[in-house]
Amino acid sequence: MTPELGPASEPPRARFTRAARRAGVKVTPQRLEIFAEVASRTDHPDAEGVFRAVRERLPAVSLDTVYRTLWLLTDLGLITTLGTRRESVRFDAGTSLHHHYVCTACGLTQDFESPALDAIPLPESVAAFGVPARTQVEVLGLCAACHAESA
Amino acid sequence: MTPELGPASEPPRARFTRAARRAGVKVTPQRLEIFAEVASRTDHPDAEGVFRAVRERLPAVSLDTVYRTLWLLTDLGLITTLGTRRESVRFDAGTSLHHHYVCTACGLTQDFESPALDAIPLPESVAAFGVPARTQVEVLGLCAACHAESA
DNA sequence: CTGACTGCAAAGGGTTTGCAGTGCT
DNA sequence: AGCACTGCAAACCCTTTGCAGTCAG
Numbered sequence: 001m002t003p004e005l006g007p008a009s010e011p012p013r014a015r016f017t018r019a020a021r022r023a024g025v026k027v028t029p030q031r032l033e034i035f036a037e038v039a040s041r042t043d044h045p046d047a048e049g050v051f052r053a054v055r056e057r058l059p060a061v062s063l064d065t066v067y068r069t070l071w072l073l074t075d076l077g078l079i080t081t082l083g084t085r086r087e088s089v090r091f092d093a094g095t096s097l098h099h100h101y102v103c104t105a106c107g108l109t110q111d112f113e114s115p116a117l118d119a120i121p122l123p124e125s126v127a128a129f130g131v132p133a134r135t136q137v138e139v140l141g142l143c144a145a146c147h148a149e150s151a
Numbered sequence: 152m153t154p155e156l157g158p159a160s161e162p163p164r165a166r167f168t169r170a171a172r173r174a175g176v177k178v179t180p181q182r183l184e185i186f187a188e189v190a191s192r193t194d195h196p197d198a199e200g201v202f203r204a205v206r207e208r209l210p211a212v213s214l215d216t217v218y219r220t221l222w223l224l225t226d227l228g229l230i231t232t233l234g235t236r237r238e239s240v241r242f243d244a245g246t247s248l249h250h251h252y253v254c255t256a257c258g259l260t261q262d263f264e265s266p267a268l269d270a271i272p273l274p275e276s277v278a279a280f281g282v283p284a285r286t287q288v289e290v291l292g293l294c295a296a297c298h299a300e301s302a
Numbered sequence: 303c304t305g306a307c308t309g310c311a312a313a314g315g316g317t318t319t320g321c322a323g324t325g326c327t
Numbered sequence: 328a329g330c331a332c333t334g335c336a337a338a339c340c341c342t343t344t345g346c347a348g349t350c351a352g
Contacts, residue, residue, distance in 0.1 A: 006163040013243075014290060026306060026351055037245075044241040044260050048340080062309045067342065070242055082241040082251070089317090090195040090233040091221055093186075095161075100233070108196050109233060114274045122290060123265045130251040132292035139273060141283035177331060198317080209304050213334045218317060240342090 012039035019076050033058050034069045035078060044082050099136055103143035110143075162188035170227050184209050185220045187227060195233050251286055254294035261294075 008020075016035040020027045033054050038045065045053070051066045073079045090109065097118055098111040117137045126132060154237045169184040186204050189196065196204070202217045224230045241260065248269055249262040263302075268288045277283060 003155050003289065028307065030308075030352070038242055039244040041244070042262060044243050050168075060309075061265070063341095064310085064343075065176050065308060068307085070189070075216075076243075080243050082243050090197050091189055091201070091225075092195050092231050093190040093192070093229070101277060101283075104284065105279065110280055111193060112274070112276055112280075114276075116274065117271065120268065120288065123263070123267065125263055125265075126252060126290055128259055129263075129290075130254065130292055130294040131298050132252075132290050133255065134291050135261065136289045136291065137271065138278075138287045138289050139277055139283050141281055143281040144279075145281075147282050149202050179326070179332065181333075211334075214316095215318075215335085219332085220340060 004006050013037045014040075016073075016078065023076055025072065025076075029052075030058060030061055031069050031072070033061070034066060035073055038070070038073070038079055061149045064094055097134065099138070101141070101143075103146055105142055105146035105149075106141050108143050108145075163187045166190075167224075167229065170229055174227055176223065176227075180208060181205075181212050182220050182223070184212070186224055189221070189224070189230055218286045243251050248285065250289070252292070252294075254297055255291050256293055256297035256300075259294050259296075293301060 001002050012021060013032050013118075014036055018028050022032070034050060037053050047063065047067050047070055050070065051061070051063050054061050054066065070079070096113065098113050099117055101110045101112060102108070118135075118136070120135055122132065123133065142144060152248070160189065163186055164183050167183060168178050171186050185201060188204050189203055189239075196301050198214065198218050198221055201221065202212070205212050206246065221230070225232060225254065250268055252261045252263060253259070269286075270290070271286055273283065
C-alpha cells in the first residue's frame, strides 16, 4: 500500500513519470498536473481543492479524473491520505487518554494506552499554531489480518 | 468545543444526565441509550453501527436521531470523533516525515517537523496489532483563529 | 493500432434538514 | 402547557461508476 515515498528532491513530474513507468500505468497531462499540484502544497487539499487549482492550467479536467488520479497516486505510494480513509466518521467515548493503531489498508482503528507516550514533550514551535489541548500518537501500519492477506 | 471529558468512573447514564442538565438540553431515552452504547464500546463505531446496536433496545429510533445525538454529545464534550471531522478526505504528498497540528474546531491541519518526535519508542504491546510502518504525533487543539473567536 | 484513460452524466452512500407530531421539564 | 426533540422522508453533498470517445505507448 505504501511501498516507498521516494526522494523528495527529484522534481514532481519526473518522480511521477518514473513511478508510472515502473507500475505500467500511463503518463498523462492530467496525472502530471494533479501530482505536481499536490506535491507543491503544504496544506492538505481535498479533491475539490486540487480540482480547482488544476483547472486553471488544464481547463478541461473533470472532478472525477481528479478523484481517480488521487487514489492512483495513493496506490503508487506517491501520496497519502490524512486521517481515517474514505469511510464514515467514527466516534469515540473519550473516557481515557489513549493512542491509536490505524491499519492503512482497511482503516481498522484500535486503542492502546501508554503512560510513556502520554507525556511526550512538544517542540516549542507548536505554540505558534494555537492552543494545544491533547496529544495523541498515531501508529500507522498494517493490521494482522491485512498483513496476512498481503503475504 | 471539548470542555472536559468527565470522570470515567461515573455510570454513562448519570454522566449524560448531569451534562445535559448543565447544558440545558433534554434527557431523552434515545440520548441515554445512544450515549450508553458509545461509552460501552472500545471499537470506534460509526453512526450506522451505533444505530444498529441501539435499535435492539429502542426499535423505533431513527438513524437521523443517532446522527443528531452523536453531534450533540460531541458538542457537550462527552465524545470525540476520530480523524478529521465531518469533512472530505484530504491528501498529502508524503515527501517527508512530519506530524500534525489539528484544530478541533475547524479541522485545519498544519504540518510540523520534529526529529525528537520522529524517534519515539513504541510500547511493545503495539506489536500485537500488526506491522507498524510509521508513527505520527497528532496534536489536537484550537488554531489561533478559532481560539481568538471563542474568546 | 489498441487498451488504458478521460469526460460526461447519472447513480450511490453517508449525512443533513424541514415538517408535523410527541414527550421532557 | 410549551418548546425541545423525534421520526419520517426528501434533499444534499461528496464520491464512484458506466459508457463512448480519445490518446499514450
